[in-house]
Amino acid sequence: MAWTKYQLFLAGLMLTTGSINTLSAKWADMFSANGCKDSPEHTFSHPFVQAVGMFLGELSCLAVFHMLLCHDRRRPEPKMNTGQSFNPLLFLPPALCDMTATSIMYVALNMTSASSFQMLRGAVIIFTGLLSVAFLGRRLVASQWTGILVTILGLIVVGLADFMSGHKDDSHKLSEVITGDLLIIMAQVIAAVQMVLEEKFVYKHDVHPLRAVGTEGFFGFFILSLLLIPFFYIPVGSFSNNPRHVLEDALDAFCQIGHNPMIILALLGNTVSIAFFNFAGISVTKEISATTRMVLDSLRTVVIWVVSLALGWEQFHGLQVLGFIVLLVGAALYNGLHRPLLARIPCCASMVEEEEEGNPAERTRLLDEGRVQEES
Template sequence: MAWTKYQLFLAGLMLVSGSINTLSAKWADNFIAEGCGGSKEHNFKHPFLQAVGMFLGEFSCLAAFYLLQCRASGQSDSSVDPQQPFNPLLFLPPALCDMTGTSLTYMALNMTNVSSFQMLRSAVIIFTGLFSVAFLGRRLAPSQWLGILATIAGLVIVGLADLLSKQDSQHKLSDVITGDLLIIMAQVIIAIQMVLEEKFVYKHNVHPLRAVGIEGISVTKELSATTRMVLDSLRTVVIWALSLALSWEIFHPLQILGFLILLTGTALYNGLHHPLLACLSRWWHPTQEGENERLLGGSQTPINESS
């Protein structure tokens, strides 16, 4: 089935905006300028300013929210479910988690390579799965537990690649270790945010607009979760390739292995192996499947009625 122009637009928007978001922040981190009064040069290290810029972009979504609300109020469609009354303070705990996690993320980006930064963000799968079991009472499938284990293995390999790679003047070994740990901490806080939103916000039929992830949610809705995962992986590859091309980091072959294992863990956790197994099953047993269709779905006269 061919994609529509709107679906192509969403996919391109997710890939381009996600890549620009990370690359532009790292580009700013690489700026060097003289200090006040002719003091020595220093790098741009203002992660909290970058976080404020991100939240200003999210805050601008309120304008779109009120426009959609006015449009909905002018329609007489009774099939649209009205929002339940809710306390605005419900947004405070997840908003604080979002602010803390985003700030830690930009701090980590100052200290580590952009490719490792992008790959280590896959740790959110681990903590989201564990917290959903502990606080939401969910039961994970065996494939999801296997995906969590694969993600842990991939994170270890990516972290090991950081330790073994040659460090430059900007990223010292101690800074890289600290940055990697900050990324993991940020994913813990983001996972807590997701649990809080699902437990206290979404049950009131409230759908807060957030700038980060809106195109991702739209891609999942319009296309599929598989497409979103592929686009996320392509975004990591684009960021990685541009970072190497701009000499922002040094390539280490262990990162390829870590990336592939992380990709496998994400696919297993999201259940993307089911359609693959179904396709393999149809490919391996086409004759048997055709025989079953003829035996069970045919219009032939039953044997005991032929006489």
């Protein structure tokens, strides 16, 4: 079935804003400027300030939700499904997970390349699958277990690529690259906990996606903004790159922005792009399919990689190509992208049907995407 112009627009918007989100965050990390009290010029290393900006972008989704709701109510026959009433505190646990995972990832982005950052985020498949089995009682089919194993292999290949390129990288020490990669994988454990919490406690209340994202953004923005105060006084030694070597020096961040206004452009790019990315992602799932959303999310890794190479932010490494391909295969197997292809092969069609019937959760997902017909 051919896509409509609106569907093409949504796919393009998701791919573009998703790529800008990571690239703008990395761009901000590459700026240098003087800090407060005429401190020497130093790189903009403020991951928690960047995380606050990202949550501000998510919070804006709540404003968009209410704008759409007001517009819908003016119609003669309102069509917007606002979902059930719910306690906003329901979103606090996943918001805390989101806040922790995002902050760790922005710390890691200071230490490694943008492309490796995006590729290693694929590790979330492993932990989401394992946690869903342990806490949601889900039964993974053979292809999903295979996808998890292939993803682990892909992570090893990307890690080896970073290890080998770390010896030649002038911008990052090898120890920093390895630490950054490990932090990204650690963050995916927390992100997986967030997804399991959302599925167990949030989605069953039929909350509108924009409202869900916005509510989590609300908690993340205000809690992390308050935490910037104690972070200002917590010494962390050489682990931090700000002049005072504290966990986060928000004042130094604002002083650097004052000395180099281009930094605010990068931060705004991150904030605005995350808002549009969430909107586009939700719309792609609704208008096209969840599988298409996964494919576009994989494609933005390619965009980030190509742009980083073109701008000279990182060097080409053949192992990264192999790692990305392996990760892509792992994600495809886990998300069932192989099934439509196998279903066309007579000898494999029955195997695909048995796999779908043996996994009720997978069948529900396919029904939502319109790939199988509900029996009357």
